[in-house]
Amino acid sequence: MAGMMLRVSSVHKSFSEPVLTDISLHLKEREVLGLVGPNGCGKTTLLRIMAGLETPDRGDVKVMGKVGIVFQEDRLLPWKTLWENIALGLKYRGLRGEELIGKVKEYSEMVGLSKSDLALHPRKASGGTRRKAALARALVLEPEILLLDEPFTGLDVKARISLREALRLIWSEYELSTVIVSHQLEELLLLTGRVYVLTPKPARIAEEISVEGMDLKSRLDRVKEALYHILSRTPGSEEPLS
Numbered sequence: 001m002a003g004m005m006l007r008v009s010s011v012h013k014s015f016s017e018p019v020l021t022d023i024s025l026h027l028k029e030r031e032v033l034g035l036v037g038p039n040g041c042g043k044t045t046l047l048r049i050m051a052g053l054e055t056p057d058r059g060d061v062k063v064m065g066k067v068g069i070v071f072q073e074d075r076l077l078p079w080k081t082l083w084e085n086i087a088l089g090l091k092y093r094g095l096r097g098e099e100l101i102g103k104v105k106e107y108s109e110m111v112g113l114s115k116s117d118l119a120l121h122p123r124k125a126s127g128g129t130r131r132k133a134a135l136a137r138a139l140v141l142e143p144e145i146l147l148l149d150e151p152f153t154g155l156d157v158k159a160r161i162s163l164r165e166a167l168r169l170i171w172s173e174y175e176l177s178t179v180i181v182s183h184q185l186e187e188l189l190l191l192t193g194r195v196y197v198l199t200p201k202p203a204r205i206a207e208e209i210s211v212e213g214m215d216l217k218s219r220l221d222r223v224k225e226a227l228y229h230i231l232s233r234t235p236g237s238e239e240p241l242s
């Protein structure tokens with residue numbers, strides 16, 4: 001289908017118990033799509049299925065492009081510098097010398113990492129710097145579909161703003177379609193035009209909300225209302241978003 005980058009159709013997934021039930025959604029070309037849902041409902045599982053890291057029990061996932069995923073834990077190798085972490089995937093692909101250096105430089109600059117940041121080992125870098133390195137490590141492989149799992153979680157305000165600006169720059173420079181999972185509603189709604197709200201586990205799509213053209217307050221009100229509805233229908237889930 002034209003203009004479509006990813007399509008999830010009637011996906012079901014269980015581990016010891018059902019986690020995802022009948023999930024259908026789509027991601028359009030160059031869209032920034034949000035996924036919102038209570039803690040433990042299955043958002044990471046859904047992203048892993050989209051990335052092909054997990055197989056659905058039923059249903060089907062179609063991706064029309066190369067997928068890159070950034071996990072909530074940055075998963076950087078502690079014994080390597082940020083530069084080496086970003087370069088690793090390209091080295092595996094056989095890139096060497098100037099070409100390797102050029103690519104790492106391009107994407108590191110794009111996410112706002114300085115030369116001195118790149119020389120750090122992960123434990124010496126701030127949370128925001130590590131998150132940017134994880135983002136650069138995914139981008140350097142030049143995905144067409146970018147999946148971000150809780151990109152703002154654990155970052156302070158300054159780091160969140162800085163990461164948001166980096167993402168906006170990336171979207172203006174590259175042809176990327178993006179899915180963001182976040183329980184930080186404000187950050188998410190500042191970036192996305194359309195949001196799927198998931199129910200508590202087992203996750204179903206409760207609502208698809210277009211927030212395009214709305215100001216931040218209206219966006220927040222609209223999505224909070226949807227969450228309030230699904231949570232008030234679910235006894236025992238008084239911890240809405242964590």
Ligand SMILES: Nc1ncnc2c1ncn2[C@@H]1O[C@H](COP(=O)(O)OP(=O)(O)O)[C@@H](O)[C@H]1O
Nearest residue numbers: 015016019038039040041042043044045046201
């Ligand atoms: N590999 C796995 N094996 C068993 N259970 C899993 C596995 N991955 C996730 N789960 C379970 O699936 C549910 C949803 O997890 P997850 O997708 O991480 O939720 P979320 O990202 O929305 O917090 C949780 O109950 C979790 O324990």
Ligand SMILES: [Mg+2]
Nearest residue numbers: 043044045149
């Ligand atoms: Mg998760």
